[in-house]
Amino acid sequence: MSLVVVGAPGDRRPALFAAACRAAGLPEPRLIAWTDVLRGAPLALEAGDLVRVDSPGGDPETDVLLRGPGEPARVGGGARWYRTFTAALRRLSAAVSQAGARLLGDVEEIAVMFDKRLAHARLLAAGVPVPVALPGVDGYTALRSRMDETGERRVFVKPAHGSSASGVVALQTAPGRVRAVTSAFMAGDRLVNALRVRSYASEEEVAALIGLLAPDGLHVERWLPKATLDGRVFDLRVVVIGGEPTHAVARTSRTPMTNLHLGGARGDLGAVQRALGEDGWRRALDVCARAASCFPGSLMVGVDLLVGAGLKRFAVCEVNAFGDLLPGLTGLPGGPAEGIDTYAAQVRASLPGIRCTT
Template sequence: MSWDSGYIGPVTEERARYLIIGNPDNRRVTGFVDALDRRGLPPPILLSHRELMRDVSALAALPDEPLTVRIDACGEDPEIERTLLELGADALDADLRCERISRTELARTPYRFGQIRAPRQHHAGFVRYLDTLASVLRARPSWRVLTPIADIRALFDKRETSRRYAALGIPVPEPLPGLTQIEEPEQLREAMVAQRWPAVFVKLSSGSSASCLALYRHLPGRPPAQRDLLLTTVATAENGRFNSLRLQRLHEREPVDALLRWLIGEGVQIERAVPKARIDRWCFDLRVLVVAGAPAFCVVRQSRHPITNLHLGGQRGDLDGLRRRMSSAAWDAAMRSCERVFAAHGCLHVGVDVLLEPGLERHRVIEANAFGDLLPRLTREGKSVYEWEIEAAARTASVE
């Protein structure tokens, strides 16, 4: 397989109007609307998550006539965050050991920028909202939904996608055996020792953008002060936990265990921390955007530490330079895995995160993303990411 196999070819005329469900002022939505305009397509219908979470009637009022439906991310809006917590307040099982916030407490608690509140409850609210959207979409067979609700749900469940991809033979980091029985940090350490894993990633199962992510290293043979290291995006303060753009390093057992215990209670995927390849002392991985079945865009994400997300201080690396270092067979194998991840879902596009192991011959799919196409300033054949997707949607519509 060559990198250019994603060429879309001539676009068949497709004039079905777009319906975008998103945050209208967010750069994701404004960027996509601009791309529609550049492709000469009519202005889309815009419906906001904020409105639909409160009342879905604006969506239900639209007739069952041909529309291309793009559902975009609903983050970066404090009112939406609060609403999702409200929706999730009554949706959690009573026996779950996780943080909870009542509607009353939400009403009287001021929003603090970046604060992490009850992630499991937040996700329960998100799922409840998705189910509401799904009930309307099922009654609109003329609408073409580019990212189906079932796939959004699956892609926000790291345990589910890890199992699904492994069953398909796609290489992924090994999940910790007996994960569902882990309730305490000491049980985690015992399992790591039994597996002879010096380090694991502890990921919020429903998280995105590295929120609530921790890399935990446990070396029992070391002196106590060197035995534990937790590298995390969670900063703990007197007034709560916050997403931090500066990674936190915890060494002392008490704060390490406090954060691990909280993460485990919120529902996590725990997997072996597979070493990442380095180039010039930079750790790196790949974000590969697969569109209509073919890898279309790729970004090298590099950092001085193993957590490479660009908003956490990572940088875009030299893709051409990486390709020169890799064998064609190794590159093609990684891209085939991305294609297989795409085929496991029913979306127009999927963002796939790929780890290359030292030596650049082996790879692992770290995770996949329903909303992984925010890749500003990237172009291919003179088209932005969103323009490429619009043309792919038109082409594939003509053969459906």
């Protein structure tokens, strides 16, 4: 048996997974580059191989194959990215089956997690708490119409296939006023990802912003007020491995976006646990486990959990197929991954009997 990782050469995840394998006394996994999969090249797979599918992000050449030529920092191209990516997943699955190898994850579930509309619908059907969605939004006019119909004044507008908050807009409206907060910078007739969150406050600008995002598909959700920690709003990224929540990080921010690369910071998880109390913390982890159970063929699911103001309500706003990039974070005390990182925990869960250390 050999371990194989399908990943992008510029991404950190394959290297971190390989380090976890070495720590467990396993041979170095072979790397198959996403560029080879996307080009349809023959893949070096053998009978008995265990194949881990990792993120295609972090490599400019891979991005060109997925979205087409253009500036890597641009927002957009998500619809093409999704079509190309899911077609490649299907080819990979067929190649694995033909070789007599085995995937450590379900490619169809990965595809669902990369479509926010499909993922939201699956969670909702399973009774997992999620923010109310506003369907059928294909532009700014439709967005304002749906908001008026439902009485919503605060929503999150998300590209259907985006990640890392790319193109996400936190929109607030009031009579005669509108304000959109986003990391997308409007440069003429195109959008570029920035590492600084900015605001747009004119109807013309906000309409143009939503208009640039709409062609790739939109998912719109009610903006639920978040709980605060030391004056900063927060949410939780909880990693669920083998059906059990193993790792968690509190993400805090002074803006609606808590992503760490947009100025968010890791908060005091212990303070969150104390604020929620034993029962509240248990309920939070239970919601995350229920969300992950909607994807039973996935060894790992990263769950983004909203904690409502007042610390009584929870809602899942995202599920992430590659949500395990939390370097240096060890597992929850008393849990099955105590003392080890997310990658070592996945090695242990996929290969019972393996002893993992960090």
